[in-house]
Amino acid sequence: MEEIISILEEIQPDPDYETCETLIDDNILDSFAILSIISELEDEYDIRITPAEIIPANFNSAKAIYAMVKRLQG
Amino acid sequence: MSFVSTAFIIFVILCIAGYYLIPKQYQWCWLLVFSYIYYLAAGPRYVIFLLFSTVITYVGGLRAEQGSKAAVPVVLLLDFGALAIIKYTNFVLGTFAGIAGIEFHELDILLPLGISFYTFQTAGYLLDVYWKRCKAEHNFLHFALFVSFFPQIMQGPISRYGQLAEQLCAQHTFDIRRIESGLYRIAWGFFKKMVIADNAALYVSAIFDNYMTLRGYGVLGVLMYSAQLYADFSGGIDIVIGIAECLDITLAENFRQPFFATSIGDFWHRWHITLGTWMKDYVFYPVSLSRWMGNFGKWCRKRFGKNIGRAMPICVGNIIVFLVVGVWHGPAWHYIIYGLYNGLIIGISGLLTKNFRSWKKALKINDKSAGFKLFQIVRTFVLVNISWYLDCAGSVGQAYMMFKDSILRFRIFGDIIDTYYTCSGSQEVTMACIVFGCIVVFIHSLMKERGVDVRAALLDRPIPVRCVVLFLLLASLVLIGNQPLSQGGFIYANF
Amino acid sequence: MQNAKGKTGKNFIPVAVTTIFVAVVIVFNMVMNYLLIPYSFTRLKVHMLETMQFNNLILGSSHAGTNIDATHLAGLTGRTTFNAAQGEQFPVDSYYLLKDACIDQKPDRVIYEFDPTYWLTAQEIDSSYANMFYEMRPSKEKLQYFFDKMWKVDFRTWISPWYFYRSQFGNIAANLYTKSTDNYKNYGVATFDSENQTVYGDGFIGVKPGKWEDEITVREWNESMIQKDDEKFFIKMAEFCRDEGIELVVVSTPIPAGTYEAGKENFDLAYAHMTELSEKYDFRYMCYNTGELKQEDLMDSEKFADWDGHMYEDAAHEFTGVFAGDLEAEG
Numbered sequence: 001m002e003e004i005i006s007i008l009e010e011i012q013p014d015p016d017y018e019t020c021e022t023l024i025d026d027n028i029l030d031s032f033a034i035l036s037i038i039s040e041l042e043d044e045y046d047i048r049i050t051p052a053e054i055i056p057a058n059f060n061s062a063k064a065i066y067a068m069v070k071r072l073q074g
Numbered sequence: 075m076s077f078v079s080t081a082f083i084i085f086v087i088l089c090i091a092g093y094y095l096i097p098k099q100y101q102w103c104w105l106l107v108f109s110y111i112y113y114l115a116a117g118p119r120y121v122i123f124l125l126f127s128t129v130i131t132y133v134g135g136l137r138a139e140q141g142s143k144a145a146v147p148v149v150l151l152l153d154f155g156a157l158a159i160i161k162y163t164n165f166v167l168g169t170f171a172g173i174a175g176i177e178f179h180e181l182d183i184l185l186p187l188g189i190s191f192y193t194f195q196t197a198g199y200l201l202d203v204y205w206k207r208c209k210a211e212h213n214f215l216h217f218a219l220f221v222s223f224f225p226q227i228m229q230g231p232i233s234r235y236g237q238l239a240e241q242l243c244a245q246h247t248f249d250i251r252r253i254e255s256g257l258y259r260i261a262w263g264f265f266k267k268m269v270i271a272d273n274a275a276l277y278v279s280a281i282f283d284n285y286m287t288l289r290g291y292g293v294l295g296v297l298m299y300s301a302q303l304y305a306d307f308s309g310g311i312d313i314v315i316g317i318a319e320c321l322d323i324t325l326a327e328n329f330r331q332p333f334f335a336t337s338i339g340d341f342w343h344r345w346h347i348t349l350g351t352w353m354k355d356y357v358f359y360p361v362s363l364s365r366w367m368g369n370f371g372k373w374c375r376k377r378f379g380k381n382i383g384r385a386m387p388i389c390v391g392n393i394i395v396f397l398v399v400g401v402w403h404g405p406a407w408h409y410i411i412y413g414l415y416n417g418l419i420i421g422i423s424g425l426l427t428k429n430f431r432s433w434k435k436a437l438k439i440n441d442k443s444a445g446f447k448l449f450q451i452v453r454t455f456v457l458v459n460i461s462w463y464l465d466c467a468g469s470v471g472q473a474y475m476m477f478k479d480s481i482l483r484f485r486i487f488g489d490i491i492d493t494y495y496t497c498s499g500s501q502e503v504t505m506a507c508i509v510f511g512c513i514v515v516f517i518h519s520l521m522k523e524r525g526v527d528v529r530a531a532l533l534d535r536p537i538p539v540r541c542v543v544l545f546l547l548l549a550s551l552v553l554i555g556n557q558p559l560s561q562g563g564f565i566y567a568n569f
Numbered sequence: 570m571q572n573a574k575g576k577t578g579k580n581f582i583p584v585a586v587t588t589i590f591v592a593v594v595i596v597f598n599m600v601m602n603y604l605l606i607p608y609s610f611t612r613l614k615v616h617m618l619e620t621m622q623f624n625n626l627i628l629g630s631s632h633a634g635t636n637i638d639a640t641h642l643a644g645l646t647g648r649t650t651f652n653a654a655q656g657e658q659f660p661v662d663s664y665y666l667l668k669d670a671c672i673d674q675k676p677d678r679v680i681y682e683f684d685p686t687y688w689l690t691a692q693e694i695d696s697s698y699a700n701m702f703y704e705m706r707p708s709k710e711k712l713q714y715f716f717d718k719m720w721k722v723d724f725r726t727w728i729s730p731w732y733f734y735r736s737q738f739g740n741i742a743a744n745l746y747t748k749s750t751d752n753y754k755n756y757g758v759a760t761f762d763s764e765n766q767t768v769y770g771d772g773f774i775g776v777k778p779g780k781w782e783d784e785i786t787v788r789e790w791n792e793s794m795i796q797k798d799d800e801k802f803f804i805k806m807a808e809f810c811r812d813e814g815i816e817l818v819v820v821s822t823p824i825p826a827g828t829y830e831a832g833k834e835n836f837d838l839a840y841a842h843m844t845e846l847s848e849k850y851d852f853r854y855m856c857y858n859t860g861e862l863k864q865e866d867l868m869d870s871e872k873f874a875d876w877d878g879h880m881y882e883d884a885a886h887e888f889t890g891v892f893a894g895d896l897e898a899e900g
Contacts, residue, residue, distance in 0.1 A: 027343065030339065030343075031354050031358060031359075031388075032339070032385075032388055032392075032424045032427075035359075035362050035363075035387075035388045035391070036384055036385070036388065038363065039371060039384050039387070040384070042368075049363065050205075050363060051205060051355075051359045051360045051363055052204075052205035052206065052207070054355070054359050054363075055207060075721075076721075076723075078723045078724065079720070079721050079722060079723065079724070080719055080720055080721070080722065080723075080724045080727070081720045081721055083724050250583045499736040500736065503736070537586055541586070541590050541593075544590070545590070545593070545594065545597075548594065549597070551725065552601075552725055552729045552731070552732045552735070553735055555725070557694060557723050557725070
């Protein structure tokens, strides 16, 4: 979880990732940021994120991203 | 049936009235019948294309749900193949004939009404099913309604299955407030279309059609084009969404005060939103996350380091998306360059995000200040208007020449339009109508940008106030509105 | 009961407000139409068409309006004649004017003037698009007219024709004055006289001597350019005449020799097309620019006010004499 937040902060510093739950719904992360995050996550955790995973529910909060990563790691 | 035609007005009134009079479980059938009548009125042979697309996507969706891997690519190929053949045959044959030096007469291929928009919708549905974002539709007629729903078929918005289908088939109760709200939206759309777009069109066509003689008016031309395109397209969408609202169906918004955008990227989040998000979900992400792009990213990281390596594939993805958007506008170089221009600006500014941040720090610029925001808005507006040269001109050469003339022979005042078509008989009055319309729209946009829901606020006012507002909107259509130069008239109905 | 009553009360306000609002909009629109639309020749023509008794009805463009002197024709043929032709009258308009006239009477002959240029151009949406419709009395025929002509166009064209006069707020006083006079109330012609023309109660416009204007523009005629609607409504008119036992005569009035020569090939094609139609639908076609009826002296440019083919009053009188002779010769 900590790691994920530091990845997010490196890509886009402003939002408070501990609390924010509307990263996508409120357009805080744009597509550029999302793809940067995905590319980082894929490298870091050796997973593959397909277009099917790109839904708001998976990216709205650091927690959701964490859950997705866990799931994909299997 | 053009939106401004008598036929359409009566058609819509009948549709809405009947919708609430018949038993609720048949409301969706009613919409389906009206949608097909609308389509048949445009020309029976177009229905063949619509039905073709509906049937293959319906079957494709079912197949995809059963786990067929081939169904999705095959159906997408058929859908987009049909679109491509219709849109690009003349261009391709003409190019080949040109290379071979053969005389070529353009084939008479009529673009079936709304084919772009329903093709986007069906393709999106299919991919959603494929990615398991939604279940496949098993009722063919329900699906047919989703594809053909008449208000949106001409010029969008491009709806998502998950967001629209359920609403279409639900039961709806009459609510006078909703009808009133929908009427405001429709009247507002007509106001934008007739008062701004159709008046500004006189300037746009005069300046862009006669760019060899009316030289130097390029700036006025693109500003007028900004006004025309926005008012025409967003006005049309207002009418569409307003009609849907009267039917108790909420469609996706297509515009969010685009001229308040602070960057080109932001502009595309506010302009033709449903096309932008469609492109993002169904082109940009799949392309950027493809294996091929992944390898490209790895290669870039090795060569250029981590940051650029990460950003490069995204840049390329953006450029591809805008190339597609450009080609979709039409098979012509000026549209392709128009797409590239947008894609490159977004791509490069993405690449440089980190640099911008450090520059701003070094120059002690507070990027949250109002002044900086204003600078960003103006800068974006200028960049967008430069792109309009490419969008509106008939060729790259024309855009280039007009752009050059705008700087070297800059002019604003002069006899430009043929006042015969103005109805007011005067260029000054026409300009005053446009400016007045733009000011009204600007105030409305500013309020919305500040978070005021203008229509909801209006609905809370006393009845006389509401009546006066609606009356003024309607009266202005006749008093200061104009009519399109060609019959039919909405720009995006041609895509 | 309580419930039902409450419901009625709740619905009453929106219904009342809507009704009042719609009524205000309608009244406002009517007032604007009254204030801004000037007294027109169209109003006179449509009124005469609906009230006068006549044997001959002339329909078509302004060429028939200026070139066929109805009263003179009546004198020569012994049949009362009304000239309902006017500028911007397309076949769809002619057809419905005829149907409107036939509500109360049945003329025994319709003379339709064929000007090829009309068949090649789509009608512009301007003040004359809906003027005949606007002046026509309510009837089943008018409803059909509505569906055939107003249905597809911008709703403002026929609901608010003041739209086309909105730059003329300065004329409101003059319009009000005109509309208060007996001349207006009695459908008089006095208002229409000008330095260029004299207008007669039989629908004929006498063009006074003046100057030539403009250059000749030649319109290419080719079958594919014929506006579908124009031919469709012309055929409808021919069929209507046949069904009703009304004799249909189509005439192309003389045009200046120079104009004809400049576009000879195209004019000949157009006239040939009408000849074909006349054989197919069995009516007389009398063309004064080519063929056996052609008379060089009628095409003398001195006789015309413009290259387009509008004759001076004297020439029109002369032509009407020739036309009347030919008309009766076979008839």
